[in-house]
Structures are given as C-alpha cells and as structure tokens.
Amino acid sequence: MSNDIWVALIEVAPLLLAIGAGVLLVLLFRKVLEEKLLKANKVVIGSFALESAGEALETARPDAPVPDLVAEALVQRTKKLSGSLVSLRILWVDDRPLGNQHERRYFRAAGITVVNAVDTESAMRELRRDDYDIVVTDFARESGPDDGILFANQARREGFDQPFVAYIGRVDPTKPDPRGFYKVTDRPDDLVSAVLELAEARDRRLRRTAGRRGPS
Numbered sequence: 001m002s003n004d005i006w007v008a009l010i011e012v013a014p015l016l017l018a019i020g021a022g023v024l025l026v027l028l029f030r031k032v033l034e035e036k037l038l039k040a041n042k043v044v045i046g047s048f049a050l051e052s053a054g055e056a057l058e059t060a061r062p063d064a065p066v067p068d069l070v071a072e073a074l075v076q077r078t079k080k081l082s083g084s085l086v087s088l089r090i091l092w093v094d095d096r097p098l099g100n101q102h103e104r105r106y107f108r109a110a111g112i113t114v115v116n117a118v119d120t121e122s123a124m125r126e127l128r129r130d131d132y133d134i135v136v137t138d139f140a141r142e143s144g145p146d147d148g149i150l151f152a153n154q155a156r157r158e159g160f161d162q163p164f165v166a167y168i169g170r171v172d173p174t175k176p177d178p179r180g181f182y183k184v185t186d187r188p189d190d191l192v193s194a195v196l197e198l199a200e201a202r203d204r205r206l207r208r209t210a211g212r213r214g215p216s
Contacts, residue, residue: 060102086111
C-alpha cells in the first residue's frame, strides 16, 4: 500500500472513529432516545391541543364569550399545573352533555380525566364505584329544576365530600348559591378557574400530608 493511502487513512481515522462511536452510542441508548423523543412529541402535541381547546373555549357559550386574553391566561396557568392535572378526575353530571363539550375538551386536553353521567342514579353509581376529585353538575334537568342540588345533597348524606361545582345555564344574581357548592357559575372561564383552584388546593393538601409523614 502506498504512503499516500496510509496518510489518507490516518487523516480520516479520527472521523471514522467518531462516526463509529456515535453509531455505537445510538445503538446502546436507542431505547432511551426513543422514549425522550416520544415524550417531547407528546409535550408538543399536548400543548397544541390545549391551546386549540383554549381557543374553542372562547366561544363555548355565545351568551358568555371568553375574551382571548382571559383564555390565553387560563392556558398558561393550566400548563404550569400540567404535572398534577394528569391525576385529577372529574365526574361531570349533565343530562345534555353536548352543551358543554368544549369545556370537557379543554379539561381533557389538560390531561384531566372526565367521566360523564346524565342523571343522579348513574352519577351516584360512579361515586360509589370510583374515586373522583371534583364533581361538576348542572341544576335543572328534564326530570326536575333542582335535580343537581338534590344530587349534591344525596351525595353528602352518603358521605362523599368532594367539592361540587355547579355549571348551569344561567346564574340568577338574586338567588343565593345553594349550600355545599364551591362555585356556581354559567361562565366557561369561571368554571376552568374553579377547577384549577381546586387542583392547587389538592396539591397543597398532598404536600402537607407528605410533610407530616416525613421520610420513609
């Protein structure tokens, strides 16, 4: 082999070694890299879905439009809580669920689990069957104008102490809020704010509990 070839091989040897090392590292850490990329893609997709849901929230109720700056502020606040929202579970009781599909879409885009029930019977069955952090309910249904209030009262009698948020067609400012409700509103932004407040309160309780237990 001529001297020129040896010189050329020596010159490209560092490059070949670097390429080989890179390939070896990719092979060794392929699974980790794939998981990181998948997680990054999920974050990007999740962020886009939440922002899209936030835009839809602006016109969720034509009679109570949400200003775009308010919707954007809710999206940013939701993103800051994203780590804890993925474990949050909402039971939503409404006999006309199509009327609040944009609101439910927002919560689901935030990572919250939302389970629907259309009447008191199915809602009580869900409460007895599974754990929920928050209950959102209507008031008036075809079966009665105060069914949501009666449902909340029944749940309390049976020992369920989850915070109840009422999301109704129209708030009457002349009537006091029924007892036992954390919030009564007819506005999408107020509903989201109430849920985020309750999520923050839950996080504080969990931290206090963990602090009292101390290190294991």
